[in-house]
Amino acid sequence: MTTALKGVLRGAIVAIVIVGVWWLLTAMHLWSAYVLPPPAKVWSSAVSMARSGELAEDVLGAIQGLGGEGDTDPRGEPAVG
DSSP states (O other): OOOHHHHHHHHHHHHHHEEEEEEEEEEETTOTTTTTTHHHHHHHHHHHHHHTTTHHHHHHHHHHHTTTTTTTTTTBBBOOO
16 A cells, blocks of 8 residues: 555544544534534535535635735625624
8 A cells, every 4th residue: 555545544534533523422412512513514504505605705704814804805895893
């Protein structure tokens, strides 16, 4: 097995473990779904936001915020607050 393939497999295993622990914690109801939403709900919301274009706008706004340009929203309009 190549080093690159080992790295991909290791990353996939880590992602599966993280989602598995997340799912287990939500199934145990230790916190409300508001604090720790189940993975299926997060996935559903992400797909819905991606289809509407809202996800792209939010990601762009976050990236612009990292650059210190926090005076406009993703559409170039003045930010409120």
